[in-house]
Amino acid sequence: MTDRESSVNLFPIRMLRTNAAVAAIWLSLITVSAQTTTARIVRAANTFLSTLTEKQRQSVLFAFDDEQQRARWSNLPTGFIPRGGISLKEMNPTQRSAAMALVAAALSPKGFEKVQQIMEGDEVLRKTDTGPGGPPGGNRGNRPPPGGKGPPPGAGNRPPMGDGQMFGKDLYYISILGTPSEKTPWMLQFGGHHLALNITIAGERGILTPTLTGAQPALYTFDGKTVRPLGPESDKGFALLQALDDKQRKQAILSYQLADLVLGPGQDGKTIVPEGLKASEMTEHQRAMLLDVISEWAGIIHESAATARMAQLKADINETWFAWSGPTTVALGKNITAYYRIQGPHLVIEYAPQTLGGDPGLHVHTMYRDPTNDYGKGLLKQ
Amino acid sequence: MRLRIVTAAAVLLCLVRIASAHRLDEYLQATIISVDKDHIQASMRMIPGIAVSSSVIASIDSNGDGIISDAEQRAYAERVLGDLSLTVDGKRMQPKLVSVDFPQVELMREGLGEIHIEFTADLPHGGPNRRLILQNNHQKQNAAYLVNCLVPRYPDIRIVGQTRNERQSFYQLDYVQAGGPTSSPLRQWWTNIRGSISALGFVSLFRLGMRHIAEGTDHLLFLLVLLLPAPLIVVGSRWAGLADMRSSVLRILKIVTAFTVGHSITLALAAFGVVRVPGRPIEVLIAVSILVSAIHALRPIFPGKEAGIAAFFGLIHGLAFAATLSELGLGRWDRVADILAFNLGIETMQMIVVAVTMPSLLLMSRTRAYPVLRIGGALFAGLASVGWIADRLLGMHRSVDLVVGAVARHAVWIAGALFLISLACWRLRYTFVRQATPTARFVGDSAEPVEI
Numbered sequence: 150m151t152d153r154e155s156s157v158n159l160f161p162i163r164m165l166r167t168n169a170a171v172a173a174i175w176l177s178l179i180t181v182s183a184q185t186t187t188a189r190i191v192r193a194a195n196t197f198l199s200t201l202t203e204k205q206r207q208s209v210l211f212a213f214d215d216e217q218q219r220a221r222w223s224n225l226p227t228g229f230i231p232r233g234g235i236s237l238k239e240m241n242p243t244q245r246s247a248a249m250a251l252v253a254a255a256l257s258p259k260g261f262e263k264v265q266q267i268m269e270g271d272e273v274l275r276k277t278d279t280g281p282g283g284p285p286g287g288n289r290g291n292r293p294p295p296g297g298k299g300p301p302p303g304a305g306n307r308p309p310m311g312d313g314q315m316f317g318k319d320l321y322y323i324s325i326l327g328t329p330s331e332k333t334p335w336m337l338q339f340g341g342h343h344l345a346l347n348i349t350i351a352g353e354r355g356i357l358t359p360t361l362t363g364a365q366p367a368l369y370t371f372d373g374k375t376v377r378p379l380g381p382e383s384d385k386g387f388a389l390l391q392a393l394d395d396k397q398r399k400q401a402i403l404s405y406q407l408a409d410l411v412l413g414p415g416q417d418g419k420t421i422v423p424e425g426l427k428a429s430e431m432t433e434h435q436r437a438m439l440l441d442v443i444s445e446w447a448g449i450i451h452e453s454a455a456t457a458r459m460a461q462l463k464a465d466i467n468e469t470w471f472a473w474s475g476p477t478t479v480a481l482g483k484n485i486t487a488y489y490r491i492q493g494p495h496l497v498i499e500y501a502p503q504t505l506g507g508d509p510g511l512h513v514h515t516m517y518r519d520p521t522n523d524y525g526k527g528l529l530k531q
Numbered sequence: 532m533r534l535r536i537v538t539a540a541a542v543l544l545c546l547v548r549i550a551s552a553h554r555l556d557e558y559l560q561a562t563i564i565s566v567d568k569d570h571i572q573a574s575m576r577m578i579p580g581i582a583v584s585s586s587v588i589a590s591i592d593s594n595g596d597g598i599i600s601d602a603e604q605r606a607y608a609e610r611v612l613g614d615l616s617l618t619v620d621g622k623r624m625q626p627k628l629v630s631v632d633f634p635q636v637e638l639m640r641e642g643l644g645e646i647h648i649e650f651t652a653d654l655p656h657g658g659p660n661r662r663l664i665l666q667n668n669h670q671k672q673n674a675a676y677l678v679n680c681l682v683p684r685y686p687d688i689r690i691v692g693q694t695r696n697e698r699q700s701f702y703q704l705d706y707v708q709a710g711g712p713t714s715s716p717l718r719q720w721w722t723n724i725r726g727s728i729s730a731l732g733f734v735s736l737f738r739l740g741m742r743h744i745a746e747g748t749d750h751l752l753f754l755l756v757l758l759l760p761a762p763l764i765v766v767g768s769r770w771a772g773l774a775d776m777r778s779s780v781l782r783i784l785k786i787v788t789a790f791t792v793g794h795s796i797t798l799a800l801a802a803f804g805v806v807r808v809p810g811r812p813i814e815v816l817i818a819v820s821i822l823v824s825a826i827h828a829l830r831p832i833f834p835g836k837e838a839g840i841a842a843f844f845g846l847i848h849g850l851a852f853a854a855t856l857s858e859l860g861l862g863r864w865d866r867v868a869d870i871l872a873f874n875l876g877i878e879t880m881q882m883i884v885v886a887v888t889m890p891s892l893l894l895m896s897r898t899r900a901y902p903v904l905r906i907g908g909a910l911f912a913g914l915a916s917v918g919w920i921a922d923r924l925l926g927m928h929r930s931v932d933l934v935v936g937a938v939a940r941h942a943v944w945i946a947g948a949l950f951l952i953s954l955a956c957w958r959l960r961y962t963f964v965r966q967a968t969p970t971a972r973f974v975g976d977s978a979e980p981v982e983i
Contacts (some may be wrong), residue, residue: 405695408675422681422690
């Protein structure tokens, strides 16, 4: 073989290889971009499920219409109110990262960051909490699960009251209702102390209601940085209050105290008579600010679902009310210590600082609801 | 260290730990009321905080055996109901226990247990305006109360107001209930009217109507622009002549009346549910109506038919008024009095505006300055209407509203200035005309071509 021949032969092969590589990259790019968000979430869910043992999978999976599991969420620590599914604590590192990848796929980057900050806050709480806990592993599983009409009892394999660990970033539970699918509806739940994400996926639609976010401490230092998981909610709500004129404030500020969430866990599907200032009495700029406050909750879910939801809430805006109760001032860089509520035809948002001894600005519960569409029921009925 | 604390001060630590998650020294009592036709239902969520739970549990567990029996649960629930004071229209009502549900005692001790109590109360017969007062005195020294009302399931029950004291231990609910099933339709109708008058207030709706038209600059703009050429007559295809005073006034009255008749008809039809039109097309049509009347003020396109046009577009403006009423939850047939009050408010404000601007218009029309006002006004309205059409069709932001709103905010000053200017023009015209064209003195009675 001459030199000339070899070069002739080699050249096309090299070309072919390069071309194939380029084509492969392009193809994968095209498929990724053509893939819908739901397809990505479904793939993440199936990946997560495939990492589990058969026993774990059974604990994670529920029927789509399991009303008990749907409502098995709370603001309270998991030791008191057991959740369904399995916790990050019970998972190996691979399973854990697959679980978090699934949660991340269903949320916007901002929403996922909020969730991580809430979980990290619970870790701070665990470290600063001086609680003794019971003897390690002492009475695990011995006590009957708590009853009550609130969240129904869990499967019983979780640390009940008095177990060593009360808080921490690994005490968050994941469960899947129905079969992950791009067509038929299913649900992803992720939550623990101060967190309850109920995400219904129905085709390309994504519904985040009802969802609870909370934080304690609602202001902490992590990696040398000050973190306020629900800081934007506090700041934007306060900015809107400040933007109101005296007449509007008079309407928006309620004359009575609100010690807690009105429509917290267990209060699905209820629509109370709205109060406060109606957004039709606001200026265009104030209405835009109100929508911006709302987006802190509506924007937790992934972008395309959030966009659809914001469009709905924007159409409702003139029928949306803003009410405030409590102090009308806030220290710089701190959270408000006042309660506020935003209510519209398809929306209830409550921001409720908790007065449990300490600074109410350090302990916050918030609720995000659509009374007409709990767990996507309204959408699926149509 | 940790172990020492555990053994040394377990109870204290328990409190500290619990403080991280739980209600402390308050007894949260959250009530949600739902109003039905002949009874109310209420659900109470009761959560004793950790510092008060022991005493609450002790008071419930009357025999002290550490178990809360069914009998003890019911007895406690009855005691809670006994601590409520419920009155409807001043009559004291007896709450009836429907169900009681207790959490585990351990959960309650931790300050996490939710006691659920459901009760109902029959409503006494009464008029359409009802006032319910709920006072909760249970564990008043450490209670944190919440009281709310659900949006009623029945459309004939309308919540008018909620009043609470700061602690929410006192809660007053005012609502209007359309007549009972026993009364005759006529009687019911009358009761509704009476109810609406006293409940929401004829006066407040009347004011609302006035405010609506005063702030709804587009409605007024349409009317005013249509009135601009009213003192003129057509020569050829132009506004070239002056109508006499009497026929000018008559024409203005005709236009205003026609507009009123038009919008009253559709307002009533929409409120009775006969017609139902989506808001946005109406808003666009209203802007079109302004454009049409602005063009007409520049060049007569329907001379002599102003009243008919006013009536026709009045029909459209009425639909917009109806949309406003229904936004307030008032656009229903049983609110005849509300509609009447609202419409009268609109009429009154309209009359005030016309009465204020008409003298200026008539005075000025007798001067050479009038084309400036007519053309200037028509151009302003025309531009505004084009802007509105674009805004409303494309849903762009309301830049036009800002400009028109700024003008409207100074409406009183503008009207005053207009009157002074027209007076001045009138004076000047007299002297000026006498010097220049003495014949123009007869202008009031016969048409005199005026240059445009």
